[in-house]
Amino acid sequence: MIDRFSLTHIPAEDEALRAPVRSFLHDTLGALAPATRARSWLGFDAGFSRAMAEQGWIGLTLPKAYGGGGRSPFARFVLVEELLAVGAPVSAHWIADRQSGPLIARYGTLEQKAFYLPKICAAQAFFCIGMSEPNAGSDLASIRTRAVQTANGWRLTGRKIWTTNADKSHYMIALARTSGIPEDRQRGLSQVIVDLSLPGVSIAPIEDIAGDRHFSEVTFDDVDLGHEALIGMEGAGWEQVAAELAFERSGPERIYSSVVLLEEWLLALQAAKRAGQDVSRSERSALGALIAELATLRELSLSITGRLAKGESPATEAALVKDLGTSFEQSVPTVIGDLLGTRPLRGIADCSLADTLAYVTKIAPSYSLRGGTREILRGMIARGLGLR
Incomplete structure (x- = not known):
């Protein structure tokens, strides 16, 4: 590959x-x-x-x-x-x-x-994403939210979850079943644009472990949409979602979620050295390894960007870089936390490093969930390589 x-x-x-x-x-x-x-x-x-x-x-x-x-x-x-x-x-x-x-x-x-x-x-x-559902997780093909055609357009019923900023957004692009049953899997799925101010839409924010409330569960109770709500072709939702997820996974976003913590740790090491404290070999080695991995991931991400600029759709490659990138992002707080635990840095004037580490440690598990779980991505990569 x-x-x-x-x-x-x-x-x-x-x-x-x-x-x-x-x-x-x-x-x-x-x-x-x-x-x-x-x-x-x-x-x-x-x-x-x-x-x-x-x-x-x-x-x-x-x-x-x-x-x-x-x-x-x-x-x-x-x-x-x-x-x-x-x-x-x-x-x-x-x-x-x-x-x-x-x-x-x-x-x-x-x-x-x-x-x-x-x-x-x-x-x-502002938009939010209506893909995941309760009891479905990353298995988008099993969704149960349904849009039934009416004389005036579509009537939407169902629930979505993990919809980032739904309570602050104006619209959602929702994946819904417009024909068939959940057992039909990818067939019969479509995308509709939902004005979140419409009657029948209710939004319940969910507080995460870090105390933030950016996730929401959204319920549609017979929400009436116009004909113009359908985006693309009826029944072509699976293909469109695949393209949307390629947009989501192909940028450099998937390697930089922990970069502020990495920078703060580097600054702390520099401050310790100026204060006359020795920077250990394990600290230098870990810093070098993280920076080398970040540089490599950046080159991979740039390569995907080059293919997008040519009009190509490198979905398998984007899934690979997303998987590798989120693994890197999750490793940063673990590596830094372990080193600080075995050898706390003295002489740091403030708690900025500790506060940043605490937040990133709490939120890091979500890195391999958003944009597709690790298991889903590896299945995509295997199919892209003809291994399943």
Whole structure:
């Protein structure tokens, strides 16, 4: 499979985006506490997202005709790297920018594109994902949420869970069964766009172990949707979801979730050395190994971005990098926590490292759940390699 990856470089015109993004982030965010920066993926700040939109950086790869930037996937790679490195609160626009917008651009009608895409690019429409369900988990083919055709459109009934920011979003793209029964698996599934303010929609936030409430369970109780709610072809939902998940898994997001903690540990090691404390061989070795793994994963992610820029759809490769990336992200708090436990660093002026480690340790188990569990991804990789 290694022959599917090639050394790829960011084009100069896209690399040039890095400097203005850094300047904007410095001026807009100032100095954030490390434990706040570590929440970047889940940091919801609509004002920050609107400020990003004013710079033209929401919907960066979407068509200019709909308010997007018309840029290549490399430009978005640079933007995402800078956002996650500084720990920017990206959660408000994240899903709409990364997957809902591209999905609508690819499968939506002209009317859907004209209505939703400009709002996404202006950070005026936030989306959540309606895939997982109670008692179904990552087995999307067994979902029971149903959309029944009516004289005026569709009537939606069912439940979704783990819907990030559903309580703060305007819309959901929901996977629903429009024909057949759950035992039909992939057949008979479709996607519908749901206005979350409609009667019959109820949203119950779920508090996680870190004390955050970004997940929600969403219930649809005979929610009436218009004909225009259907996105793409009726019954083609499985193919469309596969494309949406490829958007979700193909970016550099899957390797940087623990990068703020890694940076804080490096700063702590440097502070200890300045204070005259020895940095042990095991600490130096662990730091080198983590940085080398991160650099390798970045090259793999860049290779996928290069293939996306060519119009290809490297779903198997994206699944592989997502699996490797989340394993790396989860290893960072374990490695650092173990080393701090055996040799606490003295002379650190504040608790920023401890606070950041505590948060990342709590949230890290979710890294291998979001975007597809490790078991599901490895099954995809096996099929992509012809092994099952």
